[in-house]
Amino acid sequence: MECMEALLSRRSIRHYLDRCSVELEKIRKALEAAHWAPSGKNNQPWRFVVVLEREVREQLAQLTVSGRIIREAPVAVAVFMDREVSYHREKDVQSIGACIENMLLAFHCQGLGAVWLGEILKNREKVETVLKVPPSWEFMALVSAGHPARDGSSTRRPLEEVVVWFDNGD
Numbered sequence: 792m793e794c795m796e797a798l799l800s801r802r803s804i805r806h807y808l809d810r811c812s813v814e815l816e817k818i819r820k821a822l823e824a825a826h827w828a829p830s831g832k833n834n835q836p837w838r839f840v841v842v843l844e845r846e847v848r849e850q851l852a853q854l855t856v857s858g859r860i861i862r863e864a865p866v867a868v869a870v871f872m873d874r875e876v877s878y879h880r881e882k883d884v885q886s887i888g889a890c891i892e893n894m895l896l897a898f899h900c901q902g903l904g905a906v907w908l909g910e911i912l913k914n915r916e917k918v919e920t921v922l923k924v925p926p927s928w929e930f931m932a933l934v935s936a937g938h939p940a941r942d943g944s945s946t947r948r949p950l951e952e953v954v955v956w957f958d959n960g961d
């Protein structure tokens with residue numbers, strides 16, 4: 792898929808085909824894309840836990856109003872920030888955001904659908920316990936992915952509403 796086309800056509804996908812598992816190679820590619828995101832001082836603060844096991848996904852599903860999505864999607868990737876390598880919280884969180892967007896785009900480019908789930912953050916500590924991560928790993932978001940059963944739909948405000956230009960033509 793051409794780069795601009797991929798960026799502009801990605802949508803959050805919240806419905807997935809039944810019994811359709813995702814090839815491990817596609818998950819690996821999405822993780823690699825995430826890992827190649829930019830980060831301040833190139834500190835690469837992201838850490839990932841890939842959850843394919845239905846039982847563990849069920850435990851995560853119980854921690855958010857978006858539980859139906861986590862149950863339905865065959866893949867859940869929990870994204871963490873490692874406080875041990877963190878040097879500036881705001882910048883590290885921004886790097887995590889960049890890595891999540893790379894992951895969403897990589898799933899999309901491979902014909903899969905994904906969604907960034909943040910509501911589950913209200914149960915950050917419970918997620919960390921369920922996934923048994925080291926104490927320095929702080930849960931940031933969950934990405935659910937699978938084969939899309941429905942298109943996503945979303946809109947944006949006109950660009951003019953959100954952009955200011957300083958341009959006197961020189």
Ligand SMILES: Cc1cc2nc3c(=O)[nH]c(=O)nc-3n(C[C@H](O)[C@H](O)[C@H](O)COP(=O)(O)O)c2cc1C
Nearest residue numbers: 801802803805857906907908909910911943944945
């Ligand atoms: C920080 C963040 C948190 C989000 N949390 C959720 C969530 O908990 N549940 C959900 O269904 N979508 C969630 N989303 C997806 C947004 O709802 C979605 O990106 C937005 O509506 C725009 O739609 P689009 O991604 O299809 O363009 C989240 C997105 C971001 C960036």
